[in-house]
Amino acid sequence: MNQFLQYCVSGLSIGSLYALVALGVVLIYRSTRILNFAHGDMATAGTFFALMIYELHPSFGLSFSLALLFGGLLAMGFYFGILIPAQRRDATLLGQTILTVGLGLIFQGLSSYFGGTEPQSFPFPLSDTKVYKLGQIYISQLALGATGFSLLGSLLLFFLVQRTRLGLAMRATSENLQAAQTLGIPTRRVLSLSWGLASLLGVLAGLFLAPALLLDPFFMLEPFLKGFAAAVLGGLNSLPGAIVGGFLLGLAESLAGGYLTVAFKNTLAFLIIIIILLIRPEGLLGTEFKERV
């Protein structure tokens, strides 16, 4: 039983971070129908930026907030500088998706060059090795903080999207772009904010993942793929779905690894996703897209 709980705890704590990544993926997909393959690399770049600032001026508050800002601005820059020109030339959605692949490659190269390729331990206010014991279950300070912060981040996002005027505009824009335009909502600015916000969430996930996974230019590759999978699992157009998907995936992975076989952990996790998708093709909380004949 303890063992089971331990697997659950570790699954949920990694799942919370998948959820954070998935939220960013969903935010962008919902509003622009683009799968952002640069999401992980943007997060990596942001995290390296935080490290750089920290080395110049060792203050967590400053470096982290600057990194979040940096990530957001990068994504907004990409939206205005690259995506809009491409859309003006009638780029297809797949083409725009490949644009993000290109962007990811650029970030990856730059992170390697400026950040270095060696694994680095990322300075963080919460300790990775300090452990709390609840009965027989161990949970590290970092995992606790990460889960807490990703829940807080999700809550803030929820609040922003559901309760504020900006969120209302974001929802409107992602649902019906033309209608939003005719109502005079500055859709480009709203969309760029969605991009910025998504990237910011990615950087937030990166900041919490870096101390746990060690920082190098490729540390977000796996979490990004998992976040992407979690987003699809939850339904690509549903923000709560991303959170559910993230936690579910983390849990599935941990339990499959623990009780079945650790070597096929990823395969089993994907198998679960495939089965769920075959039953619900639009994801757990996604809404079905019905075509009018």
Place this chain on the structure above:
Amino acid sequence: MPLLEIKDISISFGGIMALSGISLQVQEEKIIAVIGPNGSGKTTLFNCLTGIYHPNEGEIHLNGENILRLSPDAIAELGIARTFQNLRLFMNMNVLDNLLVGRHLHFRKNPLLPMLRIRKEEILHRKIIEEIIDFLDLQAYRKARVADCPYGVQKRVELGRALALEPKLLLLDEPISGLTSEEKEEAAYRINEIRGRFQMTILLVEHDLRIASRLADSMVAFYYGQKIAQGTPEEVQRNPEVIRAYLGDD
């Protein structure tokens, strides 16, 4: 025996009855017009007939064969072809290829033929397609991408694609809507001609009462998923319920 027999079909979407208890018989080589205001279930009926929707209850027989649970391609194979209200063409293909897709069922599907580029079949079908192109006056657009063609031409291409299938029953969903008046006349003439030339039975949905009544042998009126009248065009048009449905209470 009627060619098509619909028995008491019903279908609902999210609690709203789109069709309730519709029965209809279509005799061979007749033109039947289905009329009714928007949202009265005409297109839904077509979608049920072609297997895109599966009715919750009821039976549909084509030549005595139950087609209720068949997939659209299987139904097409049995001889039902259709056009769509909002054009559903293969926009990136040229007109010729669009029509050739209509011939798809008549190809001998030996995988070696395409692989070795043996095109005897292709030429055979091209000849049939050319007849259709002549009939529909599409010569000038043969190699044009459909997306580049004017609306009227696209409508004709869709009709031609359905004809290429050589169906027993042709379902036309608003075949003359959106055309200019001249084109409408021409289209109506062609529909009438199809029956004579290709011996097809035609079921058509139309908004324009005037043309529909001139074309059809008999007429069915729908209102909110229910059949409110059936008979000759004259009868149906005089039916008070139809008048109310169309023109309101006054």
Place this chain on the structure above:
Amino acid sequence: MSFLKIANIETLYFDRIYALHGLTLDVAEKEIFAVLGPNGAGKTTLLKTVAGLLKDQPKKGIIEFNGRRIHRLAPERISSLGIVYVPEDRGLFRELTVKENLDLGCWGRRTKGIKEDLDFIYELFPILIERTGQQAETLSGGEQQMLAIARAMLRKPKLLMLDEPSLGLAPLLARNVFEALEKISQLGTTILLVEQNAKLALKIANYGYILEAGRIVLKGTSKELMENEDVQELYLGLGQETTTSKGWRLYKKRRRW
């Protein structure tokens, strides 16, 4: 000077297909204008072109609003000038509630005056009060159309463009909607209306245009139009030979326009 002036505009799809073919149209202030025409004639394209929703269109021609050129502006800019477009599908945010939809209509407005406008709308369409918390997609067709018009009114439009407001509505509801439009017009809003249901449209409109194949083929006051034989035959369904002959004329019918 006309309120909205459209001169010789050409709109193309995919840079190749002409949808509007040198169309010219004038709209005067505080009147209802109806544009009639068959499907695919370019009615929707016309409205979308004015609203700026078609990228880089019109290719040629001028659109002036209150003496100001507005063609090829971003749709947000055009909207902020006071032109509000209600599309055929009503352009509602289906996943949002009625209240949220209405809130979005007030985008960019100061809080002052919103209350009064809301009251006016609720007076016009009392049903919306009941539906405040419901998602827009759960509304019936007529309610959706009312919501769309209500939302458009919250933007305090100078020009309200409606695409087939009667589409898919039961006759009674359609009449309700049109009555509301009449009221709105009386309060000083210019309305440009695109309709297939000519009878209904001409009843409330002051002027009408007939659009075919991307061109205006006939214009006049609604009274003139209603008396025109061709219009009667083609759009009002009052033609003579409804059911009699089975023979088909293949000659082109001569028209008086």
Place this chain on the structure above:
Amino acid sequence: MKVQQGWIGFLVVCFLLIPVFGNTAVVGVTDTEVWVGITTPLSGPAALWGATGQGAKAWADYVNDQGGVHGRKIKVILKDDGYNPARAVANLNEMKGKIFVVNALLGTAVVNACKDFFFDNKIPLIDAYGDVRIWAKYPKDKLKYIFVSYPDYEDEARYLANYSMKNMGSKKMAIFYQNDDYGKMGLEGIKMVVSASQGKAQLAAAVPYEVTERALSTHALKLKESGADTVYLYTTMSHAALILKEMAKVGYRPKTMVSFPMGDPVMFKVAGEVWEGVYPAGAGQVGVPGEKVMDRVADILIKYDPSLKGKEYLAVFGAVSMMTLAEGLKNAGKNLTQDSLIKGMEMIKNWKPEGIGAGMTFSPTRHHGVNGSRLLHAEKGTHVPISEYVIHKPLF
């Protein structure tokens, strides 16, 4: 129309002719220069290890500043292959005709894909970092151009397991390994020791991971469940640090022995406090950072290529390869040909490059220079050798 087609034809022919130029028959040696080719991952997920190639190049620059070898400067062409075998082969083919010798090839897959290049083109390969057993399968005459002084993973694993069994009383062993040839060879070595121990020791768990995987908490729990008293790590640096942290989180601190890639004291920075007390293996051809001879070389390398700072261990690894080549060139004498280089290489006897390592020996019958290990102990931020070098049998 026709005229213009002709022009285009002309242009196409010109384009196709472009590669003709530059096709000169240089064997890569002049009186003043000798050209060395290195293909190594400088981008992509394995880019860290590209530091070996950079280290080799930096050492060549140093040698050149000392006057070169027999008046010849060592010119290095450094190319990126992104750890992709196809690109590595392409790089070698591009360098062919310019280079005299290839140095410091990296990655088992790359080495495997490239090996025929050396057999076919008779270009010597001095040092390859990849599974040495690749070569062991080939007859001696084929390996004429191949010189390697890289430790065998399996031999090392056997050494570690035997050591811990004899000197530290390990009974229950577990291995956490990378799911490729490197990790599997380690597993194989430990399995051999366990089966030879006649029941004195047992393998309680063998937990694999994939190189892209970073979330290792499940793996740590698995290791903990096994209750092993000694855990062997055949991993990358990152994964060693990560698994140790995860194990510490669940309160599991067994004796830990790690393979030589983690012999780098930078692990203290990466892993933090959990690294204290770990037993890393040391490789036969390099020493431990902290030793005087090592630090001297590392300082030189950083002077020539400042970007190597923080990657001294890997850089020295590469530099040793370049030293070996330079030694071979020196022994080959003024008249440099492929054959004289091979003779020169085979003259190397018990030679410690710049005093580093256990000493390597090549001979006509031995092209595996040194296959040695020793045990280190992580104490207070440094790796302290706690045993002498043990030299395993060279494999070829």
Place this chain on the structure above:
Amino acid sequence: MDLIESYKEDLRLIRRFGTGFWIVLLLIGLILLPWFAREYWVYVVTLIFIYSIGIQGQNILIGYTGQISFGQAGFLAIGAFTYGHLSLLGSPILVNLFFSGLMAGIFGILVGFPSLRLKGPYLAIVTLGFGIAVYQVFVNSEILSGGRMGLTIQKLQPLFGLSQMTTYYYFNFILVFLFTLLSYNLISSFVGRAFIAIRDNDIAAEAMGVSLTRYKLLSFAISSFYTGVQGGLYALLMGYLEPNMFTFLETITIFVAVIIGGLASVEGSILGAAFVVMVPQVFSNTKAFIPVIYGVTILIILIFEPLGLSGRWMKIRLYLRMWPFR
């Protein structure tokens, strides 16, 4: 000038004299390449050949049928390892290649089944899962992956007194030629029309009697057959296999090639293959900046030519055809 007089003439592969002239010239150029180009270029072009087979296959799936797949690495691995094991058994090369394709094709059908229910990114995730599953199976099964040391494969023996590289070149050249012909033949036949019909409008396609089940699965089968053959040829060229050669990066490479080359274009697939092989190779001297340069070229191409290289190619061709008059 190009008046068409019969259906037969209209159905020919090469309809214009000019086109034929260029193709012949290109083929002659390619045939002569090993005689005047350095071995390096021979190798790079060989690699382009190999990639272009698989990319053509994926273009049939993604570009023509409109199904997004991220499982390419899995098919590559299946093809490559099938080839490897068969070659260890000593069966002849062409048979091995056929079975590499066939095996991948069978798995393609299996992966195709979800495509009947799923669309777009949802399908992408399922295929991605397939790629990961294949990778893990190979990594964890020593029997399949050929043991700890990987699988060493007998390379192609030099023929007719040519060098080994040249032999490879011609062998792959012939195969690419055949596969390209096959692609052209397929897409211009009823099969290709059915694929495009499904992509453009699946509901209409079904109503016209095109069975979605059959043709989607067929598209998956054909595309993975091609990709499997690519895997086999890659194994043959490398002479060595290990599962780590077929990771997600390989999938991305093929996907990028399809889009950069241009969707639904056979020429585009070849151009895309050339792009993904040559860009990293040509810039391999820039070391750590390769990803940056690679990414920037992708951005530039897709911003200025949203239809990919084949779009640009079409425009150039049109320009040349109209030449004096524009």
